[in-house]
Amino acid sequence: MRSHARGHLVYAAAGVLAVHTERGTSVVPANRVAWTPAGFTHHHRAHGDTDMRIVFLAPSLARLLPEHPAVFLASGLAREVLLALTGPRDHDDAAPGYGRSARSRLLRVLVDELREAHEQPLHLPEPQDDRLRAVARMLHEKPADNTSLAELGKTIGASPRTLSRLFRDELGMTFYEWRTQLRVYHALVLLADGHDITRTAYACGWANPSGFIAAFTAIIGTTPGRHRTGHQTTARASSAEPECARRA
Template identity: 90%
Template sequence: MQSHARGHLVYAAGGVLAVHTERGTSIVPANRVAWTPAGFTHYHRAHGDTDMRIVFLPPSLARLVPDHPAVFLASGLAREVLLALTGPRNYDDAAPGYSRSARSRLLRVLVDELREAHEQPLHLPEPRDDRLRAIARMLHESPGDNSSLAELGTTIGASTRTLSRLFRDELGMTFYEWRTQLRVYHALVLLADGHDTTQTAYACGWANPSGFIAAFTGIIGTTPGRYRTGRQTPARAPGLPSHE
């Protein structure tokens, strides 16, 4: 666990990252950028063969992006700027790096690109209520568990109505929305570890691969097959299922 005086961007040039803060977990698939504001206690976890790049923002630019953890899709220009800012020119002492003014210009271009991008629905909020935390533990351990909210409530001693209210008030989403995001997070980890679409679908609780593909595409913006093979440029806006 660590925190920084400056906010920072973490870019997954390959693989899958998870950024954990007190607010929850940001899932960062390849070609996404996670923003963690200054002062947030956090840690990173990599899944699979991951290429992680980190860029810190000065306060003058950090104020232009959200004051909460967020994930953005990296545009082609943002990707090139991130790679340039974290490439050998800046990490290798023997190579001439960018001047301070050039680096400042590149950072401004990067922030401008992020301001034009939509936040991705890839932040899984962390419950605070003990009853929700108990459900979260169970489903993190067994993401394929298809128990209804009523069945889970019986296990922990809480009514469906109470749990539904807590999910809405604390996390800003329904139980089923939250569980779908949790399952997609686990799916990204399995895909990064080399599992195929069908194996991943069943392991994460979908009754068939087509349902998994639709849910995955709705959140990630590309199909599991394209994601797994590295063809990750979204062909459509997130939220529209694909038949691929």
């Protein structure tokens, strides 16, 4: 875990990123941008062949964004600005071809775009209760497990009513909503690693691909097939640069 003196935006031009903070895990596919304010302890985990772009913001711009970690739906303009701002990895402090005033204008456009965007997190809150932690650990290890909440409760010594209340009060969602978020997270990882849609659906607990496609689309905003195609297109475009761009 680390923290930074400046807030920063993270975008995966290819692959999938998971941003871990004390509040839980946020998954960042290619149509979203993660924001971590200054001082928040965090770490990033990349899945697949990931091209991670990072943009640090001055306090004058950072104050325009939320005071808490957030994930935004990235517009086409926001994505293009992020790619323009992040040059080859040998040039961490300046994207090639842009002076200070041009970079300042691009950063302001980027922040304005995100201020207009909706927060759309694929977020897995971190359980604090030991009973919830036990359930979360079991399902992280086996996301395809269709064991009912009642059966899981028997395993850890808690009633389904108690577990339902804990999910609602502590994590702000039902058990089934949380498990669906978890499964979509694992699906994103498998898709980034090159697995096909049918194999991914069964590996993450769906009885058939159509159910997986519906759940994935409802949360991510695009179908698994379009998500994969978009990632491949972006990856080809970014690989055409002299080197993989990293940080601004």
